[in-house]
Amino acid sequence: MIKKSGFKIILILAFVAIITFLHFSANRDNFHLHSIYQHLYYIPIILAGFWFGLQGGIITSLGITFCYVFYSSSHPVHESGLYAEMIIYNIVGIVTGFLSRMEKNQREKSEKTAEDLRKAYQKLQTTLEQLTRADRLAALGELSAGLAHEIRNPLGSIKGAIDILESEFDNKNQKKEFIDIIKDEIDRLNGLVSEFSLFAKPKDPDIREADVNEIVDSVIRLTTNRAGQQKVSIVPELGEGLPYFFVDSEQIKQVLLNTVINGIQSMPDGGNLVIKTTETNSSIKISITDEGVGIETEKLSRVFDPFFTTKENGTGLGLSISYQLIKKHGGEIIVSPNPDRGLTFTVQIPIKYTNE
Ligand SMILES: Nc1ncnc2c1ncn2[C@@H]1O[C@H](COP(=O)(O)OP(=O)(O)OP(=O)(O)O)[C@@H](O)[C@H]1O
Numbered sequence: 001m002i003k004k005s006g007f008k009i010i011l012i013l014a015f016v017a018i019i020t021f022l023h024f025s026a027n028r029d030n031f032h033l034h035s036i037y038q039h040l041y042y043i044p045i046i047l048a049g050f051w052f053g054l055q056g057g058i059i060t061s062l063g064i065t066f067c068y069v070f071y072s073s074s075h076p077v078h079e080s081g082l083y084a085e086m087i088i089y090n091i092v093g094i095v096t097g098f099l100s101r102m103e104k105n106q107r108e109k110s111e112k113t114a115e116d117l118r119k120a121y122q123k124l125q126t127t128l129e130q131l132t133r134a135d136r137l138a139a140l141g142e143l144s145a146g147l148a149h150e151i152r153n154p155l156g157s158i159k160g161a162i163d164i165l166e167s168e169f170d171n172k173n174q175k176k177e178f179i180d181i182i183k184d185e186i187d188r189l190n191g192l193v194s195e196f197s198l199f200a201k202p203k204d205p206d207i208r209e210a211d212v213n214e215i216v217d218s219v220i221r222l223t224t225n226r227a228g229q230q231k232v233s234i235v236p237e238l239g240e241g242l243p244y245f246f247v248d249s250e251q252i253k254q255v256l257l258n259t260v261i262n263g264i265q266s267m268p269d270g271g272n273l274v275i276k277t278t279e280t281n282s283s284i285k286i287s288i289t290d291e292g293v294g295i296e297t298e299k300l301s302r303v304f305d306p307f308f309t310t311k312e313n314g315t316g317l318g319l320s321i322s323y324q325l326i327k328k329h330g331g332e333i334i335v336s337p338n339p340d341r342g343l344t345f346t347v348q349i350p351i352k353y354t355n356e
């Protein structure tokens with residue numbers, strides 16, 4: 001930018017210098033030639049006004065007026081012609097500069113309007129996405145609640161029946177193994193139903209003062225064993241002197257567990273999983289960064305969708321439940337790919353809880 005302006009100034013100065021030189025060196029009696037040079041001065045004046053606005057136009061026209069006065073002291077010029085030319089130089093300088101400034105203001109205004117429009121459009125897009133997601137969540141929530149209810153009752157009956165049947169087989173009986181399989185599967189289904197219910201109707205948060213680093217510590221304690229089995233190291237980078245924030249610790253713990261377990265699962269060959277806590281803009285920020293396999297760009301926006309999973313045994317509910325829980329805290333959870341590999345999930349929760 002500065003380089004460009006420097007070049008323009010040099011060009012204007014060169015114009016003035018060349019015209020002045022030609023003007024001075026032309027034959028004194030050749031009025032036609034002098035008249036041409038006199039008018040050529042308008043080029044640098046207009047250029048200066050155009051490029052540097054009012055200031056540039058005035059400085060150049062004054063400089064040229066000065067050259068012209070200097071010239072007239074050694075050459076015969078009619079006095080009225082001299083004054084008229086000097087006045088016109090300055091008028092042209094002022095008018096061009098003024099017009100160029102107006103044009104610049106106008107351009108800046110349109111650029112700002114375009115930028116505002118772009119931002120408004122982006123905001124609209126995000127709101128629309130959130131609304132669609134909320135809509136889908138509500139519809140799926142109702143469906144899940146209905147399903148959970150319908151499944152839980154027959155499951156209870158099956159469990160009761162199996163308990164009765166079990167008493168008829170002793171441990172040596174080979175068929176006892178089938179009873180155990182049925183019981184395990186019932187437990188698995190019950191777990192699934194509980195997740196469905198949680199997703200359908202997340203509990204209102206029980207808000208209390210809490211220390212984010214304590215929550216992270218307990219999540220690390222719960223997951224270290226699992227991480228170790230996969231050669232994943234959990235690296236805490238906990239901010240010092242962070243303020244207490246107002247949350248339902250159990251719910252935040254659950255969100256962090258979901259994201260940390262996902263992170264561990266994404267690193268089948270091991271690696272580091274960094275959990276960082278900071279304070280930012282009256283919020284507590286927790287980021288979970290893995291070095292895992294990541295996910296294709298087109299699937300990234302779907303990770304918070306209910307039932308979206310790429311895992312054989314996944315329910316695809318972990319992140320959508322987390323999303324809802326964080327929303328209930330008035331916060332947000334986002335995901336972004338790391339520059340090299342893996343994903344970073346960032347949870348941001350306002351320090352002061354405000355019921356949305
Ligand atoms: N850290 C991560 N790295 C790569 N992909 C991820 C990561 N976290 C989530 N995902 C993707 O998002 C999907 C949804 O995650 P989510 O936790 O909701 O469900 P899930 O892990 O598949 O199943 P579950 O309900 O058992 O947690 C995952 O299947 C996976 O494709």
Ligand SMILES: [Mg+2]
Binds near residue numbers: 258261262319
């Ligand atoms: Mg998960």
